[in-house]
Amino acid sequence: MSDLSFSSFCGWLKFRHLTLIDTLGRTRNMHLAAEQMNLSQPAISKMLKELESLLGFAVFERLPRSMPPTALGEHVVRYAKIALSDASLFVEQIISLREGGHGYLKVGGIFAATAVALPSAIVQIKQHWPLLSIEVVEQTSDHLMEMLEEKKLDLAVARFTNETQQHRYDFQALAPEPFKIVVNSRHPLCDTGPTPLEQLGQWPWILYPVGTPIRGRMELAFAKAGIPTPKNTIDTISMQTFLQVLQTGPMIAMLPESMVGPHIDSGLLRPLDTPLYLAPQDYGILTRKGEQLSGAALEFAEILLENAKLDREKNT
Template sequence: MDIRQLQYFVEVVKHKNFTKAAQSLHVSQPSISKMIKALEEELEVVLLDRTERKMDLTDAGEMVYSYATKVLQLMEGMASSIAELRNVERGRVKLGMMPTVGSFLLPNVIALFKKQYPGIDIEMKEYSAKLLEIQMEQGSIDVALTVLPMDQEKFEAVPLLAEDLVAIVHREHWLAGVDEVSLEQLKDEAFILFTEEYAMHDVVRHACKLSGFEPNVAYMSSLWDFVGEMVATQLGISLIPRSIVRRLNNGQLHTVNISYPVIDWQYALIYRKEGYLSHATKAFISFVEKMYSHNQME
């Protein structure tokens, strides 16, 4: 079995498309098809159920994909370990982060880290909180800036900062003259939520249920700015982290504190419990942990 067969197969599964996989690997599509066919013949199973409109994994394909991702992660770990033996001052950290959040939590930390470790490159990608865990399981990223809670059986967490969620309303809304409100008092309001792939969606729904009601969802969006604009045009209200309110910078919005229940929004850096962590990744995790523990002590 050729390691390239596993690489090509995993890439096809990730993209669910032979052409996109070929472009990602910088090889021809026939080369990928030939490799996967050879893998199927060697294992004497069908790995991919192909139709004109979609491509799904067979049961055997699911099993091979699970093993293949682990093998490739081990291979990458071996290569990284050898590179560290040659030169421990060089390396790469694949960092995933939630959109917008990383821009106010990490820039200064990364700048200071680069001064101390100029030979370590940081590759940054943006995903929703839910996708971050999936990307980490697949080995696409080494560490992730996300929000708690997370799967404690799979990941370790370095707590960073915590803040509360607040309500934002139009300045002519009945809440515009109020500084504080309980979540229960908002049960008749139209809510603008983030889409279901974002952790914020679940957090708000859960808080509303604890307060005895199911939120009336008027609209959903995946963009912070767009949520703010919809509130500014009186299409509804929304609950967002306090730090995001300051970034919206919209004169049509009024912020209202939630008195009960207090909805915590805890940021953390997470990484896999099992699997290889490169010297560069360990150095980055340690550096971030020290920076935030120092800031909290001041």
């Protein structure tokens, strides 16, 4: 067992070691890792042995056809990924500042947030930071939290999908996310009055994919209503696909009100009058537990919170 300490670790570990760990973690193959790092396989092997000697344990198993991380190695691979992501963000910020910019902000959002909350906040922060580079990632809550943990995002606007996430992320609620059951304006159900539950399953549906948090909540809503989840479905997380398919066929969809509201107002979509109901769930600002925001990320969060407060006051 090596005498590992923080000072010895910092004095010896280099970014090339982190790159090696990350590359091997992805490829699980010494030959592929050597190719991707543009080094010889003996050089890669020597570097890995030195690192494992410092740590005092094997980071990767040596199997005939693969090199999966060991139990302790999983922690090393995760650290390498986070450290490299953090370094990449630092370099992007420095380049932006050197070229006269105001830094770099990377924000993740669920579909409800990217439809309403994020665009208005982006316009506002651009008035204060006109040269700020902003990247927006649209994904499900679970994927956004993974990116947040790996430091690929400064903050995310999403929702918790299970209780364990509350121990890893701080949450500031912005607004509930109500859903609407909608069809296009030519759908036969538009002119039949209230739609009985049993009729809903007779039409094709567009749903979020199985395994996503929203799909789980939708299946629970069907179960509470006493009807089976539709079998004739198109599963997607693409809002563009949702809206395009809705316009071209007699489909039913359950979508965030923020997404379909403008299309309902324009007459392209119609909400169904049905007892099927999905309870709203708050979405909000998610950050890494105990990690304070600063600079543009802090101001962006403050804008989001202030806008949410004004919206609540307007609706009361």
